[in-house]
Amino acid sequence: MRGLIGIFAFAAAVAAAPFFVSSGYALNAIIMTLYAALLGQAWNILGGFGGQFSFGHAVFFGTGAYAMGVLQVKFGWNAWAAAPVAAACGAAVGAFIGGVSFRYGLRGSYFALVTLAFAEVFRILANTFEFTGAGVGLMIKLNESAANFQFATKAGYLYLILTLVVVAQLATWWLKHSRYGAWLQAVRDNEESAAALGVNAFRVKLAAIMISGALMAAGGVFYIQYLHYIDPHIAYGPGVSVEALLAPIVGGIGTVWGPVIGAVVLHVLGEGTRGLMGDAPGVNLVVYGLVLILMVMFLPRGIIGVFQTRAARNATPTARTGAGRA
């Protein structure tokens, strides 16, 4: 209950932002930070709470983005109608990949690598078929009006992404406090023991990857509506997959606020180092990488780990290395 209040307080604070902040740059920064938080939270549901790390989360993102693009551009659908379909496509891809991978007992690094492979397969397919625009990609016609799911003001997009983040936060909060969430975390901590206690590990993991997939696809929906253009590399390439896992790991995996905090910290770090670039491209990113390494070195449980008491720390163990197969 306290957690819920926190989520709504956060939502209210951010929702108020357009009234106090008129800088387009700052609003865009908030929007992109929330976007990163959404991707991170989607990843976190499967990776942090479910313990199944994915290196190819872009596969869901790209599906959502392409679904939105294809439905609007090739079939003339209204964007509002297309959006839930796109999210459902994300969940469907989740069901497929999860169904196949978990049925064959893939875990740990094996699961991570298989998601990577799927993302690449989808990228190559998107690059091949005319109906996804092949190499040319898809461009959504600029038609700014709320009816088209495009907004003339930054505020419109801010509310859109904020809504999605709140949904993700609520989903995560629910995971933390529900029985299903307990099952999921039990499977994460020790799948065999959980199964021995009667948890249907396969179904539990499958549900997690579907939720994760749907939320990630929502991120793709947002991306294409905000930036209007998608191509196979943007949609299914490693960029989004990496972005999805950075925020939660930095912020603290398996927590409700980890991805949000991680997204904020990474964004500030990125902007902060950008200023260092000067005339020498690359310096800023060297610093960024170094800070990342240092953060891991000194904050091994993520930023949230700093605030957790020892009891809480011991209560949320993380995925183990080792055997990748049931």
Place this chain on the structure above:
Amino acid sequence: MLEFSILFPSVLNGLTTGAVYALIALGLTLIYGVLHIINFAHGAALMAALYGVYFLHQLLGIDPYLALPVMIPAMFALGYALQRWVIGVASHGKDENILLVTLGLAIVLENLALFLFKSDTRTIDTAYTFTTVPILGATISLPKIVAFAGALAMAGALLAVMHRTDLGRAIRACAKERQGARLVGIDVDHVFAMSFGIGLACLGAAACFLMPAYYVNPTVGNGFVLIAFTIVVLGGMGSFIGALAGGFIIGVVESVGGLWLGESLGQIGIFVIFIAVLLFRPQGLFGAKA
């Protein structure tokens, strides 16, 4: 498409390209097999090695093949240092942290190269860059044949180290049973660092064989990472024979797949194999059952 005159050169070409992939995968499979690290910095390390070969040639006039005795120890030292004092320390043994650290390393290496060497693509010109060898009607480039021989030699050397030396025994012990190894007095941190060092040393060799036929720029490593992972999985994580075999198989699949499906769609064969192996035989062709 199935005529011998096209298929045969394509297969030969796949084998030689696959040899280079195998060289890159040899190091990765050792690192994964022993440390259970998915090394995201492998591509960037390859890039660093390629720059090494480049500068040795441009500044000191050293032929890439003659650079082997320089590159191998240099990359070994880099690998040892990275594992002992960066990765090992920073990750506290946790999966997600290792991921972030190797990612961070990749970012640092790539952008350090960008900053120091700018983004120009660099190539070297050697006497044998364009030399070809006719084999049964196929024209195969000489540097690639040398790479093929090199891959076999490296795999042999690695196997020798693993099975004939004390270090090899220690490495295998740590890979199998970390705690047990510690209990019998093996300095696990040192052995891990040695393993990572050997893994990167393989990249040093790979770079020497790759540079004559290819090029280097700060982002060149990214094009090899996925293929290297596929080969490691196909061959079996931790198996050198597997990496070699996997490299050849993937090279041929890529080559012949490109013939049949086109170069762009043909790439899909690699990942379909990747997925199939993970699902149906995750220990790979030569790996031990988990």
Place this chain on the structure above:
Amino acid sequence: MTSPVPQRRRKFIKQATALAAVASTGTLGFPAIVRSQSGPLKLGVLHPVTGPLAYSGNLSRLGAKLAIDEINAAGGLKALGGAKIEPIYADAPRPETGVAEVEKMNEAGASAIVGAYASAICLATTQAAAKHNIPHVVDVGVADQIVERGLKNTFRFGPGYRVIATDAINDLHIMNKLARTAATTVMIIHEESLFGTGTANLLQQLLPGLGYKVVEVIKHANPTRDFNNIVLRMKALNPDIVIPANYYNEYALLVRTMKQQGVQPKAVFSVLGGAASSYKFVKEFPDVANGIIDVNHWFDPKKPQALALKRKVDAMKDQFFTYEVFLNYESVYLLADAVERAKSTRREAIIEALANSSWDKHFMPYGPTKFENGQNQGAKPLMLQVLKGDIKVVLPNTFAQTEPVFPWKA
């Protein structure tokens, strides 16, 4: 069991941190009041200087910088009383980053933007700039969609790939008809993303109409590590003409492999060939480069300003006079001309000046500028051939320095 107080405190810290972050980004700048007359002209220069496109991005930035420095050294913008151009350099390796940088430039009071090299990034940056009515000159970005969205602020000085591909085919036809042994079969090799696919599609549509048989279209990935297979197909199909459309690294690998395998078509006829009309490539692989034809962005070789700039760039260490450099150089001068005529740094004034621009003091083969829907109507590529270690214009005749050599014999 944890006591409630630490729980609340923890949550509070989490939420306070989140709120503080929001607040801090909020104070990061209030909308700048765009100054109207006095003061320097703030020009946003936006290119991908990190990431996979860094090479082209850095050359693009160089071109812009050369122009800015020249204008400032020559006394600045006369119509504004000698006001200098104040560049705002920014990095945009991806579309999202480009958008963020445009917002920053908006708040820094940029009167105009030049950039962003890659089509995908240009699509995003021109859109973002349009929301603040900032004039955005597209330096390279050849995708036609860029100027087909009805954005009033977007101006492209150079040609898009439709014009380039059409011109290329016409040039090919002219060259072929002039030769004694006519070529009929064509093989297209293109990179898989926007520019390669778009160009290849157009070529495939138009070539058969002129009597050419497209025997194969090969799409390859970026990056492609090995071209032996593609060259094998080439050997088997033996096309008269090979048409590559790809980026520098792949182009170089492709033609090197062709040489290695002893494959010699009647012509390597590139359309926007990545390395084909690159002095860097010619310098590093003189034997392989010789004879290659490219239909690409190029300057009018008769204009002394072009040659002067080329000499300047050649004298710089490790720099080459490439299309990224001269297109950006001219884009900045185009903007400067517009500002001089607008006599103002106001965005709307500059947009209007660009829209009715008829600037002819450039060294491109375009004639006076005339923008329709943001596209400079006179923009066109030139057909070039690498001959005796130098890149020469061979078609059209008005700009040609020498005749094309076709078919090519090694």
